[in-house]
Amino acid sequence: MEINDLTAAESRVWRAFHKGEPVAFGEGEAENPATGSDWGPERTVRASVLRALLLSTPQVDGEIPRLRLSGARVTGQLNLMYAVVDHPLHLRYCHFEESPDFYGSRLRQLNLRSSVLPSVSLASTRIDGPLRMTDCRVRGPVKLAGSQIAGALFMDGADITTSDPSVPVIQLHQSVLSDGFAAPGLRVRGEIRLDGATVGGSVNLEGAELSNPGGNALRAQSLEVRADIRARRLRAEGGVDLRGARIAGRLDLMRSRLSNPGGMALRASSCVIGELWLFRSEPLEGTLHLRRSRIDVLSFEPEVAPGEVLFNNLTYTALTPHEPADRRLPLLERDGDGYVPYAYEQLAAAYRHVGDEGAARRVQLAKQRRHRATLPWLGRVWGHLQDTTVGYGFRPLRAAVWLLSLLAAGSIVYALHHPRPLKAAEAPEFNPVFYTLDLLLPVISFGQEGAFAPTGGYQFLSYALILTGWILATTVIAGVSRSVTRQ
Known part of the structure; x- marks a missing residue:
């Protein structure tokens, strides 16, 4: 493309390119390019001119285009x-x-x-x-x-x-x-x-x-x-x-x-x-x-x-x-x-x-x-029981409260109604507190449970204390095991 084929605006761009000089039409940063479709030939440049300028114009010695x-x-x-x-x-x-x-x-x-x-x-x-x-x-x-x-x-x-x-x-x-x-x-x-x-x-x-x-x-x-x-x-x-x-x-x-x-x-x-x-x-x-x-x-x-x-x-x-x-x-x-x-x-x-x-x-x-909530009904029942008693082992103080309450209740009942000794000559002196502990704690024995046998309703009370003791012991051990595993 020859410079003679260019408009005045394009000639200005062509000449400035070789020296790297800026060409600014209009008002620069105050300009609104959105209205550019209304700009006249004095600031119009053909894309073909820019392409030719960038790809085919020889460089002038000593200048940076x-x-x-x-x-x-x-x-x-x-x-x-x-x-x-x-x-x-x-x-x-x-x-x-x-x-x-x-x-x-x-x-x-x-x-x-x-x-x-x-x-x-x-x-x-x-x-x-x-x-x-x-x-x-x-x-x-x-x-x-x-x-x-x-x-x-x-x-x-x-x-x-x-x-x-x-x-x-x-x-x-x-x-x-x-x-x-x-x-x-x-x-x-x-x-x-x-x-x-x-x-x-x-x-x-x-x-x-x-x-x-x-x-x-x-x-x-x-x-x-x-x-x-x-x-x-x-x-x-x-x-x-x-x-x-x-x-x-x-x-x-x-x-x-x-x-x-x-x-x-x-x-x-x-x-x-x-x-x-x-x-x-x-x-x-x-x-x-x-x-x-x-x-x-x-x-x-x-x-x-x-x-x-x-x-x-x-x-x-x-x-x-x-x-x-x-x-x-x-x-x-x-x-x-x-x-x-x-x-x-x-x-x-x-x-x-x-x-x-x-x-x-x-x-x-x-x-x-x-x-x-994801378990079968039997598992849910067991879960509710663990939750109520010891909070699945995460609330051990609740187990202590249950044990103390049951210990107090059992001790009072058996203090008022001593169970009969199995062998009177060999039986130790009856102690309602330790007898109740024997029923509640499934591992420890104070020698009371095997020496005395309650009757009637007091026998059913002993069964309830034994069962409750096993439940409390199981849930506490389960909670302790989870804590030890996490540690």
Whole structure:
């Protein structure tokens, strides 16, 4: 392309390119690219001119060429498929009439800050520096699947939507970001897909607004983040699916609102996460799914998950903030898998980790009561008996109260009505207290029970004391055995 074929605006861009000088049409940062379709020829540049400039213009000795264009209306399609562009591209505050295509290209750097685009294809692109889409407005999908970005991806303040809800609006699956993904204040209507992506730094979605009702607002299966996901004040209408993700730092969802009624509000199953922060967030509208995940620190108040939860095989070391067991236990009763013994054991272990043995015992007792409901009627009867007498061994003082009460009752009765001796000449002196102890304690013998034989109703009382003693001894031994096993 010859310079004689160019318009005045295009000639200006052509001349500035070789020296890397900026060309700014309009009012720069005060410009509104949304009105770019009304811009006249004085600020219109053909996409074919930019392509020729980037791919075929010889370099001037001693100069470093760079395209630095802002406030232009770009007509036609900027097609750089499979191109190798050695010059940084700055196309800021521009209005693109057609979707640029960078598929499979290799770029030094790309800056589309505050531009308006129908859509953009950057799939399988390799960028040696950062990709900036800060404050962009895109009315179609942003295709970045399989891309490799040596720097960070910036989408802070961007507004991206699509008319086809079946197509992910931001496609970052299988992409590699050597640095981070910075998108605070991002507004998206449609699905963000990050399946299989690798982020070398942090993901920042603080204050972002994601909307895809009935589907996934954010789908990031098998995502690997080597630092944090910072998503405070996130507003997500639709599911957040992080199954299989690996997050080295924290997943911070403080003060967020996750809404997906009838579906999964947050699915972080089979994940490995350093810390999950959900406290001070609004109650989830939908299910909290954390099955098979390993989390070092799990932080949320019980009110955050008012509906169904899925905690089977969830492992965590610490649970914050510290709450009484009675506040945490209703969560386990709402588990969609029904009675999950492991969930109770994990909660009890978390209380022991901070030295709250009382809360741990309360959880263990709740586990036994929940298990009792799954047993046949005979097992339920036996369970109720253990619960009433000694609290399944987790309330040993109750056994002492029962023993003392029965000892007092038996001693009074037999003091008033001495049983007859079996062999009067050989029988020891009758002692109602030790006689009752002989009946109650199945192992210890004071020589009273075998020497005296009550009759009538007093004989049935002795049978009742013997049976009660065996029940108390069995349940206490069972409780002690569980305590020893846990230790």
